[in-house]
Amino acid sequence: MGRIEERFTALKKEGRKTFVAYLTAGDPDLETTARLIPALEAAGVDIIEIGVPFSDPTADGPVIQAASQRALKRGATLAKILAMTASLRRTSGIPIVLFGYYNPILSYGPEKFAGEAAASGVDGILVVDLPPEEADELRCYTDPAGLAFITLIAPTTDPVRARKILRRATGFVYYISVTGVTGTAAPRADDVRSDVERLKRMTALPVAVGFGISTPGQAAAIAPLSDGIVVGSALVRLIGEKGTSDDLVPAATSFAGEIRRAIDAACPSQGKK
Amino acid sequence: MxxxxxxxxxxxxxxxxxxxxxxxxxxxxxxxxxxxxxxxxxxxxxxxxxxxHEYAGRETPLYEARRLTETLGGAKIYLKREDMNHTGSxxxxxxxxxxxxxxxxxxxxxxxxxxxxxxxxxxxxxxxxxxxxxxxxxxxxxxxxxxxxxxxxxxxxxxxxxxxxxxxxxxxxxxxxxxxxxxxxxxxxxxxxxxxxxxxxxxxxRDFQSVIGREARRQILKKEGRLPDLLIACVGGGSNALGLFYPFLADPAVAMTGVEAAGKGLDTALHAASITAGRVGVLHGNKTYLLQDEHGQVRDAYAIAAGLDYPGVGPEHAWLHATGRARYVSVTDEEAVEAFVALSRQEGITPALESAHAVAWAMKTAPAMAKDKIAIINLSGRGDKDAETIAESREEKE
Known part of the structure; x- marks a missing residue:
């Protein structure tokens, strides 16, 4: 079992939900990203999704688009992000998912990427524009390297297709809670509840919900319905606002702490052994 | 195959x-x-x-460009007049x-x-x-x-x-x-x-656009009693080119050339020649040749013709290039503008700046072809929309 599954399992035993946080690597710069991740972990983040910036992020809303542009301008590349991950891994056991689009990986070389990502301590990858139909060209390298291939299920995915996708899913299932791009609309708890219940009947993997959760209140509403939640754009917006100011790390950790407390408070069995 | x-x-x-x-x-x-x-x-x-037929005004003429043919002194040139469609392209x-x-x-x-x-x-x-x-x-x-x-x-x-x-x-x-x-x-x-x-x-x-090639095939057979030797069309994403090429793909004697925008020159960063100067990548849902940097970030394309200003190209063109079935070349802004003016003056037909890239290539290649050869240029659109751009580019020169 990899770090991702272990983390979900350990939290579940404690009756707690998993808090996944996304940030765009290299925004405002890679040194800051490297400082932010351990701080976020200390503030209660369980899994970190490291966004690999891409010039044309068609599944992302304006917040992550802008962060990607800033990161690219500051020179973030896949190679540098892997180097940052490797150095992070020397001091932290936090599960790491690389989140991005296929072209930077294709350009890097899928085989080289798989080997180096695994060696750098990456636990899983999520490639937004690589649906199961096209995924084999990357998975033939990343599966043997032991990298979890996190798959997305959308509100538009019908049950037949969901079952097909889930047969080959590893790590956890990422349920996109809104029909839209990242960070633009809030999920509706009733829809998420029924959709996640349906998914849970199809898979033994943990299900995390993301794409529209931006406030502690939303985190509290959605967390009890799933195994975990993902917060991305809200954190990225905060990082964008603070930029290189000294205030950045305290502000980001304080926000992460609020989300953590909201999740824990909303899940009644929390803390019981 | x-x-x-x-x-x-x-x-x-x-x-x-x-x-x-x-x-x-x-x-x-x-x-x-x-x-x-x-x-x-x-x-x-x-x-x-x-x-x-009843709304867009098809079929469009396959027009023999006599004065252009004469001036160039080589292959007989036909224009597939897609500019005459309703809405102008x-x-x-x-x-x-x-x-x-x-x-x-x-x-x-x-x-x-x-x-x-x-x-x-x-x-x-x-x-x-x-x-x-x-x-x-x-x-x-x-x-x-x-x-x-x-x-x-x-x-x-x-x-x-x-x-x-x-x-x-x-x-x-x-x-x-x-x-x-x-x-x-x-x-x-x-x-x-x-x-x-x-x-x-x-x-x-491709299927919706292949009406262009089906008509052209029928028209040239009627006018000349034989298939053309060369098809020329501009390529941005590639829809007018594929529309013309596709119905001729199984005719090995018909050569086809796609013309990309070389913009300010392939040795500059300002062009849109994804087949000629790009690498295989994934953008907008398909794998194709892309203008990109060494890290897989998509580069911005540039072309004087807005319709060619795209860093990728349709995947079927990528395939036709890789298999050698079609040839892909490029012409610069300057050559396209010259062709825009030349066709206007010699035939009274003002092409879209996009289509002018195809005309420019014909002006380069037709003189070297024998007089009994036949080339069809896809005149994909009309040039009224480009008057201002042409005026600007002339001012720049003066």
């Missing part, structure tokens, strides 16, 4: 495919099913053909097809991206014809360059949404249209304007 492409999932060799976010996958599969059914349905074919062939399909699928709204504005106008036109809501995404830079077409779209009742991301051109407009579609996919049909995008778009757009 070439005609058996693509495979079931839209791959032309290693190119094409369906590299799309999961939210869109069900819509793409639904579209594929609907398109397959429509393609087999005689009533759909009849309806499409009705609108192409070949784009209407595709938008009529897609909007008819959208209607058949019960969609009430259509969205589209546009570069030069020709596809935007053609989509807005088809949407008006069938009383559908229409929103067009267009880069701010293109809005500036093509103010006339923006006005036309608005007159036709379309909402034009400016896109200021990136270089604010076609690529960015397509990004934004895809984002909008992710959010509106349940009731909205995305009318892609070129033979790119995720499967089934490249195939569908």
């Amino acid at each position: 070439i005609r058996t492409q693509p495979d079931r999932r839209g791959h032309f060799g290693i190119f094409g495919g369906r590299y799309a976010a999961e939210t869109l996958m069900p819509a793409l599969l639904e579209l594929e099913t609907a398109y397959r059914a429509a393609r087999r349905d005689a009533s759909f074919k009849k309806e499409f053909s009705f609108y192409l 070949h784009k209407i062939n595709n938008t009529l097809g897609q909007v008819l399909l959208a209607r058949r699928m019960g969609k009430k709204k259509v969205i589209a991206e546009t570069g030069a504005g020709q596809h935007g106008v053609a989509t807005a036109t088809a949407a008006a014809l069938f009383g559908m809501e229409c929103r067009i995404f267009m880069g701010e830079e293109d809005i500036r360059r093509q103010a006339h077409n923006v006005f036309r779209m608005k007159i036709l009742g379309a909402e034009v949404t400016p896109v200021d991301a990136g270089t604010a051109t076609l690529k960015d407009a397509m990004n934004e249209a895809m984002r909008d579609w992710v959010s509106s996919v349940r009731d909205t049909f995305y009318v892609i304007g070129t033979t790119a995008g995720p499967h089934p778009y490249p195939v569908m757009v």
Whole structure:
């Protein structure tokens, strides 16, 4: 079992939900990203999704688009992000998912990427524009390297297709809670509840919900319905606002702490052994 | 062998495919099913053909350009007059097809991206014809360059949404249209304007545009009693070129040349020659040749012709290039502008700046061909929209 599954399992035993946080690597710069991740972990983040910036992020809303542009301008590349991950891994056991689009990986070389990502301590990858139909060209390298291939299920995915996708899913299932791009609309708890219940009947993997959760209140509403939640754009917006100011790390950790407390408070069995 | 492409999932060799976010996958599969059914349905074919003839004004002439032929002194040159279609370019062939399909699928709204504005106008036109809501995404830079077409779209009742991301051109407009579609996919049909995008778009757009080549084939056989030796068409995404090429693919004696925009020159960063100067990559749902940096970040394309200003190219062109079936070359802004003026003065036909790239290549290559050879240039659109750009480029020179 990899770090991702272990983390979900350990939290579940404690009756707690998993808090996944996304940030765009290299925004405002890679040194800051490297400082932010351990701080976020200390503030209660369980899994970190490291966004690999891409010039044309068609599944992302304006917040992550802008962060990607800033990161690219500051020179973030896949190679540098892997180097940052490797150095992070020397001091932290936090599960790491690389989140991005296929072209930077294709350009890097899928085989080289798989080997180096695994060696750098990456636990899983999520490639937004690589649906199961096209995924084999990357998975033939990343599966043997032991990298979890996190798959997305959308509100538009019908049950037949969901079952097909889930047969080959590893790590956890990422349920996109809104029909839209990242960070633009809030999920509706009733829809998420029924959709996640349906998914849970199809898979033994943990299900995390993301794409529209931006406030502690939303985190509290959605967390009890799933195994975990993902917060991305809200954190990225905060990082964008603070930029290189000294205030950045305290502000980001304080926000992460609020989300953590909201999740824990909303899940009644929390803390019981 | 070439005609058996693509495979079931839209791959032309290693190119094409369906590299799309999961939210869109069900819509793409639904579209594929609907398109397959429509393609087999005689009533759909009849309806499409009705609108192409009675509304768009087909068939378009295959015109022998006598003075141009004489001046160049080589191959006999024919112009396939797609500029004579309603709305002024070949784009209407595709938008009529897609909007008819959208209607058949019960969609009430259509969205589209546009570069030069020709596809935007053609989509807005088809949407008006069938009383559908229409929103067009267009880069701010293109809005500036093509103010006339923006006005036309608005007159036709379309909402034009400016896109200021990136270089604010076609690529960015397509990004934004895809984002909008992710959010509106349940009731909205995305009318892609070129033979790119995720499967089934490249195939569908090719099929709707191949009326160009089918007519040209029939017309040249009637006029000359034989097939042409060379087809020439400009390539941005590649829809007019593929429309002309496709019905000739199985005729080995017919050579075909796609002309990309070399912009300010291939040795500069300012061009749009993705086949000539790009690398294999994935953008907008398909694998193809892309202008990109060494880290896989997509570079901004540049061309004087807004409709060629795209860093990728349709996957079937990538495949035709890789297999050697078609040849891809490029001409510069300057050569295109010269051709724009030359054709206007010699034939009284002002080509779109996009199409002027094809004319420019013909002016280079025809003189070296024997007089008994026949070349067909796809004159994909009319040049009225480009008057201002030409005026600006002349001022720059003076």
